[in-house]
Amino acid sequence: MKDITIKKLYYSIGEVSDMTQLKPYVLRYWESEFSELKPTKNRAGKRIYRLSDIELINQIKNLLYTEQYTIKGAKQRMRSNSGSARQVEEGQTQKMFLREIKNGLQDILNILCDTNQIGA
Numbered sequence: 001m002k003d004i005t006i007k008k009l010y011y012s013i014g015e016v017s018d019m020t021q022l023k024p025y026v027l028r029y030w031e032s033e034f035s036e037l038k039p040t041k042n043r044a045g046k047r048i049y050r051l052s053d054i055e056l057i058n059q060i061k062n063l064l065y066t067e068q069y070t071i072k073g074a075k076q077r078m079r080s081n082s083g084s085a086r087q088v089e090e091g092q093t094q095k096m097f098l099r100e101i102k103n104g105l106q107d108i109l110n111i112l113c114d115t116n117q118i119g120a
Contacts, residue, residue, distance in 0.1 A: 010042075010049065010050060011048065011049045011050075012047075012049075013028075013046070013047045013049070015049075016054055016057065019054060020057050022057070028047075034060060034075065034078065037056055037057065037060070038053075039053050060074060063078070
């Protein structure tokens with residue numbers, strides 16, 4: 001894989017092809033096979049890729065070419081990875097929410113303790 005030296009918001013299919021060393025027809029085919037890969041199109045109807053799309057393409061390329069998955073196997077692997085990432089994110093959100101509740105309860109306890117000391 002070539003180093004991404006151009007830093008911009010959107011890349012053409014030709015630029016992505018050069019960066020990933022994949023032919024444009026392969027990128028278009030993967031778009032039809034992998035529902036996660038959905039580059040937007042500009043007013044002229046040409047595909048424009050974001051860095052997140054390029055990262056996804058590199059993941060797919062790694063699964064297919066390096067790890068030797070079939071297209072079907074790569075799809076399953078990507079679905080399982082996105083599901084586990086989502087679970088981790090939800091778990092972190094729940095932990096933050098519980099921490100906030102705990103801190104709120106601690107504040108209430110401190111207020112109650114301070115009031116009891118004043119009244120005693």
